[in-house]
Amino acid sequence: MRFVIRRLLLFMAALFGISVCLFVALRILPGDVASVMAGLNSPPERVAALREQLGLNRPLVAQYCDWIAALCRGDFGTSILTGRSVGSLVAARASVTFPLIVMGLIVAMAVGIPLGCAAVLCRSRALRSAFHIMSIIGGSVPALWGGLLLILLFSRGSGLIGVFPSQGFAPDGWADSGRALASLVLPALAVGLIVAAGLMRYTRAALGDLASSGYVAMAMACGMTRTEAVLRVGLRLAVPQLVSVVGLTFAEMITGVMVIENLFALPGIGNGLVIDVGNRDLIAVQSELLMLAAFFLAVGFLVDVLHRLLDPRLQTSGDSAAQGG
Amino acid sequence: MVHNNGAHGTAGATDDQTNTTSQDTTSPNSRPDTASTDSSLEGRAKTRRTSGARWIWAAVAVIVIAAVVLGLSIFSGRGGDQTTQGNASQSAGAADTVTVGLKLAPTNLDIRNTAGSAIDQILIGNVYEGLVARDENNNVVPSLAKSWDVSADGLTYTFHLNDGMTFSNGDTLDAHDVVWSINQLIKNQYHDAESVSMISSVAADGDDTVTITLKTANSNLLWVLTGRPGLVFDEDATYDAKTQAVGSGPFTVAKFVANDSITLKANPKYWGTHKAKTPTVVVRYIADDNAAVNALKSDDVQVLAPISENLAKPFADDDHYVVKAGDDTDKYVLAFNGACEKTADKRVRQAIRYAIDHEQIIASRGGADKALGGPIPSLDPGYEDLTSLYPHDVAKAKSLMAEAGYSESKPLTLTLTYANTYGTELGDQLRSQLKPIGIDLKVNVVEFSTWLQDVYTNKQYDISLVDHNESHDFYQWADPTYYYGYDNKDVQDLYAKAIAATSDKERDELLARAARTVSEDAPADWLFNYRVTTAWAKGVTGFPVNLNQTLLPLYDLAYRP
Numbered sequence: 009m010r011f012v013i014r015r016l017l018l019f020m021a022a023l024f025g026i027s028v029c030l031f032v033a034l035r036i037l038p039g040d041v042a043s044v045m046a047g048l049n050s051p052p053e054r055v056a057a058l059r060e061q062l063g064l065n066r067p068l069v070a071q072y073c074d075w076i077a078a079l080c081r082g083d084f085g086t087s088i089l090t091g092r093s094v095g096s097l098v099a100a101r102a103s104v105t106f107p108l109i110v111m112g113l114i115v116a117m118a119v120g121i122p123l124g125c126a127a128v129l130c131r132s133r134a135l136r137s138a139f140h141i142m143s144i145i146g147g148s149v150p151a152l153w154g155g156l157l158l159i160l161l162f163s164r165g166s167g168l169i170g171v172f173p174s175q176g177f178a179p180d181g182w183a184d185s186g187r188a189l190a191s192l193v194l195p196a197l198a199v200g201l202i203v204a205a206g207l208m209r210y211t212r213a214a215l216g217d218l219a220s221s222g223y224v225a226m227a228m229a230c231g232m233t234r235t236e237a238v239l240r241v242g243l244r245l246a247v248p249q250l251v252s253v254v255g256l257t258f259a260e261m262i263t264g265v266m267v268i269e270n271l272f273a274l275p276g277i278g279n280g281l282v283i284d285v286g287n288r289d290l291i292a293v294q295s296e297l298l299m300l301a302a303f304f305l306a307v308g309f310l311v312d313v314l315h316r317l318l319d320p321r322l323q324t325s326g327d328s329a330a331q332g333g
Numbered sequence: 334m335v336h337n338n339g340a341h342g343t344a345g346a347t348d349d350q351t352n353t354t355s356q357d358t359t360s361p362n363s364r365p366d367t368a369s370t371d372s373s374l375e376g377r378a379k380t381r382r383t384s385g386a387r388w389i390w391a392a393v394a395v396i397v398i399a400a401v402v403l404g405l406s407i408f409s410g411r412g413g414d415q416t417t418q419g420n421a422s423q424s425a426g427a428a429d430t431v432t433v434g435l436k437l438a439p440t441n442l443d444i445r446n447t448a449g450s451a452i453d454q455i456l457i458g459n460v461y462e463g464l465v466a467r468d469e470n471n472n473v474v475p476s477l478a479k480s481w482d483v484s485a486d487g488l489t490y491t492f493h494l495n496d497g498m499t500f501s502n503g504d505t506l507d508a509h510d511v512v513w514s515i516n517q518l519i520k521n522q523y524h525d526a527e528s529v530s531m532i533s534s535v536a537a538d539g540d541d542t543v544t545i546t547l548k549t550a551n552s553n554l555l556w557v558l559t560g561r562p563g564l565v566f567d568e569d570a571t572y573d574a575k576t577q578a579v580g581s582g583p584f585t586v587a588k589f590v591a592n593d594s595i596t597l598k599a600n601p602k603y604w605g606t607h608k609a610k611t612p613t614v615v616v617r618y619i620a621d622d623n624a625a626v627n628a629l630k631s632d633d634v635q636v637l638a639p640i641s642e643n644l645a646k647p648f649a650d651d652d653h654y655v656v657k658a659g660d661d662t663d664k665y666v667l668a669f670n671g672a673c674e675k676t677a678d679k680r681v682r683q684a685i686r687y688a689i690d691h692e693q694i695i696a697s698r699g700g701a702d703k704a705l706g707g708p709i710p711s712l713d714p715g716y717e718d719l720t721s722l723y724p725h726d727v728a729k730a731k732s733l734m735a736e737a738g739y740s741e742s743k744p745l746t747l748t749l750t751y752a753n754t755y756g757t758e759l760g761d762q763l764r765s766q767l768k769p770i771g772i773d774l775k776v777n778v779v780e781f782s783t784w785l786q787d788v789y790t791n792k793q794y795d796i797s798l799v800d801h802n803e804s805h806d807f808y809q810w811a812d813p814t815y816y817y818g819y820d821n822k823d824v825q826d827l828y829a830k831a832i833a834a835t836s837d838k839e840r841d842e843l844l845a846r847a848a849r850t851v852s853e854d855a856p857a858d859w860l861f862n863y864r865v866t867t868a869w870a871k872g873v874t875g876f877p878v879n880l881n882q883t884l885l886p887l888y889d890l891a892y893r894p
Contacts, residue, residue: 037783038782038783038786038787039780039782039783039784039785039786040782040786043782043785043786043789043790044448044781044782044785045446045447045448046448046524047447047448047449047524048448048789048799048801048803049803049806049809050448050524050527051527052790054522054524054527055790057522087591089440089441089447089575089591090440090441090575090576090591091441091443091573091574091575091576092575092576092591097591100590156623159627163627163630163631164631164632170631173631173633174627174631175619175624175627175628175631175633175634176617176619176628176633179594179596179615270620270621270624271621271623271624272624273617273619273620273621273624273628275590275592275593280592283592285780286780286781286782287440287782288782289440
């Protein structure tokens, strides 16, 4: 419990620090939303008037306090350019990005973990290096290229086996769930296969260490075969590590899938963020980034808690350490 | 969780026993007495490996089958959709919905406050209508006003409005709405208000006549009114202008997703002759060129404007598509900062113009663009082919640079700043073309908003490159405070006379003279006049080709697959 409270306090402190950094960093960027709104051919007076109207001339400290005060009320602000609340903007984008990431992770886990296990279990040197090469190739393929390849192979209209739509999200969103799901298949594969390679390497490394450890030897001494010992004892021991990796991968993917979102023209979080930064819609950008940061921290926090729950050894030693310190 | 015990070395007897029994059934000979050495352990494991491999293969097979089933079910679902759509469209003859792919998205729909030609492109003529409009050759044609008279001194314009006009919400549109709209524009200084600063008053005479009185004669007024300043809004309507629109045009905005798409539906209360031929037009914005091409190939969009010239070739060769390039007023202006000392020497500026191989640049972009020798493109008044003023001539460029004191071994360092939306190729080409004449070009590719701040607002640059897609924008060269910093009394006088001219012919001659003077002075180079290439699936009709990045009337658009 003490651990949870301490982590929560850290969480708040980190969030505060991040909010200050974000705010300052975004103000240092050249360019502002008033001149983007005014565009070419507008006299400087109009830009000045817009700045005044949008409150961009006010002292930075006041702007920061307003922002934080609104955040505390649960108001993420209103995008200057689109006129929509940042909360609803992010929600709309997240409804594309989150399913995409979840699908990608399912692909990654379904492919990466079994292959990682197989790489540890197989005895033949040739097969093992084949698995190794596979993971290296998978990990070094740029997402953009992998995505293009998938489009060439499977996209409806232009692909060799035209099965899935490759451009844009379903026009009616999740109301048309079949179409929405179909439009995420190729992007999820593109993301998932690349993440799978990383996951495969983690699994192999974690399991490989354990396979040559005393645990597995002990299990074998108790009568299990090596395969059984690795899968039943080793894998169980590796689970906490794998949960951490999967959790952090999940958080990273939110912005990591940006390239894929762009390639498949999906209106997701990463894609939206790039557009908002380009337009210097700072109120939207700072709230979006803070939400992302909070999400990162929250996932890290959850992973830590889960890690302790899954690894009883950590729990006892950790608690005694906490008591001691 | 049961297996925890094993991991902690306190293996329960049950575990041990189940394992032993299972081993007994499969390989009764490998008993624990040989389990003390590694080699025998491995040997034992080998005998069981087949079962492990089988387990993995089974898992892989299940995954593959699941994926195939999922894929097929989705595919069949989609196939079903398509057939029903096909049937519906066949019975009606033309498709109910046409999807158009465009590139630059409007960030919001607030046409009175937000800059950006993407807003003009989608809303003017489709959702909002102006007093007058433009045709595809950039000439002024009637719109809400069916005709107009101009007094001999050019100071009074009288517009006669159509009868029975309504907004999409049912409100009537008459002279009072026109007067209110223009007065609001001037009072609130909405976007482009400065272009109608010559208006002294606007008055309604009855319900169907509007009189605009000017302070000074202005030959540009009618054309200006075809754009944002002439748009007529409903005084009584309340709506969030950033996400909604109430206008009098053939379409209404049914759905707007910022940076992604706009769904237009035919306006059932439309008053005029430009009735929409397709009930629903969806406009999708696809920033990535490859993604856009894929969307066209896979029939996600039926029209793509623009299509990247280099990617258009396969479509031009394919019978199922039509590819056409249209004229436009986009000028790729390579401006030399008038306040920059390095380019103050006219010989340097001239040398740059001689050194640039425009034909090569155009060819590398796919060949659809047109060479442009001066500030006025062919669709604007005062156009004249000025490409012969500075033909490609590297020898001449070198000697001019030598006179100015520079050579390849002692180069002049200049920085080119431009926005990343134009790609890096242009900068690379210019750097390599200018290198032999003794210019070391540093290319600084930035975000558009950074360009706006550094170049446009603060005028801190040596050379800038931007696509000026505006039409009738010669005033930029007559305004020394514009970011070009070009200050030439002759040009300013000629332009003032052209604006005050009361006949189009007189105006055009004066503008042509001014443009020639500017070009000779070489305050910039005009890399090319960008022509938009549009591609559409066979069966699409009525999509405008000229000027379609700023003016895109969609009422005539139809698709018969």
